[in-house]
Structures are given as structure tokens and as C-alpha cells.
Amino acid sequence: DQQVKQNSPSLSVQEGRISILNCDYTNSMFDYFLWYKKYPAEGPTFLISISSIKDKNEDGRFTVFLNKSAKHLSLHIVPSQPGDSAVYFCAASARTSGTYKYIFGTGTRLKVLA
Amino acid sequence: NAGVTQTPKFRILKIGQSMTLQCTQDMNHNYMYWYRQDPGMGLKLIYYSVGAGITDKGEVPNGYNVSRSTTEDFPLRLELAAPSQTSVYFCASSGRGQGNNEQFFGPGTRLTVL
Numbered sequence: 001d002q003q004v005k006q007n008s009p010s011l012s013v014q015e016g017r018i019s020i021l022n023c024d025y026t027n028s029m030f031d032y033f034l035w036y037k038k039y040p041a042e043g044p045t046f047l048i049s050i051s052s053i054k055d056k057n058e059d060g061r062f063t064v065f066l067n068k069s070a071k072h073l074s075l076h077i078v079p080s081q082p083g084d085s086a087v088y089f090c091a092a093s094a095r096t097s098g099t100y101k102y103i104f105g106t107g108t109r110l111k112v113l114a
Numbered sequence: 115n116a117g118v119t120q121t122p123k124f125r126i127l128k129i130g131q132s133m134t135l136q137c138t139q140d141m142n143h144n145y146m147y148w149y150r151q152d153p154g155m156g157l158k159l160i161y162y163s164v165g166a167g168i169t170d171k172g173e174v175p176n177g178y179n180v181s182r183s184t185t186e187d188f189p190l191r192l193e194l195a196a197p198s199q200t201s202v203y204f205c206a207s208s209g210r211g212q213g214n215n216e217q218f219f220g221p222g223t224r225l226t227v228l
Contacts, residue, residue, distance in 0.1 A: 032213040043222055100212065101173075104149075
């Protein structure tokens, strides 16, 4: 049972345009949502997070939107740059047994075309 | 600061062999995690630790063991390797146990069991 889903395995966007990466979840108990970026042969690196009580968080070119009623979040990258080409993972956290644990989506491969 | 380091980078094991994946962090983080990533899948939590001497099971612990004798090191032991354990293994650490806390990942160990 996939609690965090990224239904688009890949996305191609022209440089300078907006990239929108989507993520859906099923568990309404998730407290936080996070986005990680992963380059080949490297570990994921943290990008941005949002609390479940917020609907938007912005950090430079990256903005995450949360729609709790739809159990949907999205990551917007504006403007997209070739260096943004990577796999993006959505993750959700919930507190169980006194510790926060994270459920990751399957990732979306973003390719930004120069 | 080296961050999170993992050794080895690659390993091929025969069925039934055992090995230890090493993970070390130099950020004095209390929280450490082991994940595995199968092709086309998200990261799944194997084991985690909230401090030296304290470990607990994650989502997919079967076939693995861990120990945490120091803050810095969190080795993952595979006993009786099976083809189903072919995966990329990531170690991560974080300084706090909050749900929106950034995890720092190592570069991964690619393990093949034949």
C-alpha cells in the first residue's frame, strides 16, 4: 500500500519555464511533507518542507503547495534551470512509537532542456 | 566536514554470504537511519537509531541487523544474503527528531546478490 505516490515517473521542461512536480498521499495523520532532490550516484539532498498546517512554503525558486482536502502537494520550480535536472522525491512524516518516520514516494525524474 | 560517509560504494555477494555496510557521520547527530531503494521505488526504512545504544526496526527489517555503539557509527549487517536484498542502501542522519527535520544522506552502497 503506497501511502505517498508520485504518479509521474518523468517530466521534461524547457529552461526558464515552470516545473511542477506532484505528490499525493493517503494518510491524513502525516505532520510534515518534504522534498528531496537526487543526482545520479549521490544520496538525496533536502530541498524544502511544509507543515501540514500550512498551505504554502517558499524558498527562492522553490515553492511547495499543500492541499489537505485533496491530500495533494506540489513543488514548483521557477525558473527551471538545467542544474535542476534530477530525481525529486516527495516524503511525508508521521510520529509513531515516539519517533518521526518518513515515507518516500517513488520519485519523478525532471529533465530541464537548455 | 565529510557529512555522512558510506563504505563500500559497490559490492557483489553470493547467496548466503554476509557483510557489513559501514556508515559514519561527523555532525554529532543523534538520529541515524538505514534505507534501501529498489529500482523504480521510493526509499524504505530498514532500521533507525535515536542515539548510541538505541535502535529500532523500520518498515523492512527482515534479514538485517544494526548496532549503534557510538554516536558516529551505524553499521548495517546482512546475514545470509538473498537476491531480494539486491538494492541501493542509503544511510542518513539528522540532528533532531522533528518531523520536518532535514536528513543528510550518504552517497549509497550498491549491493548485488547473485
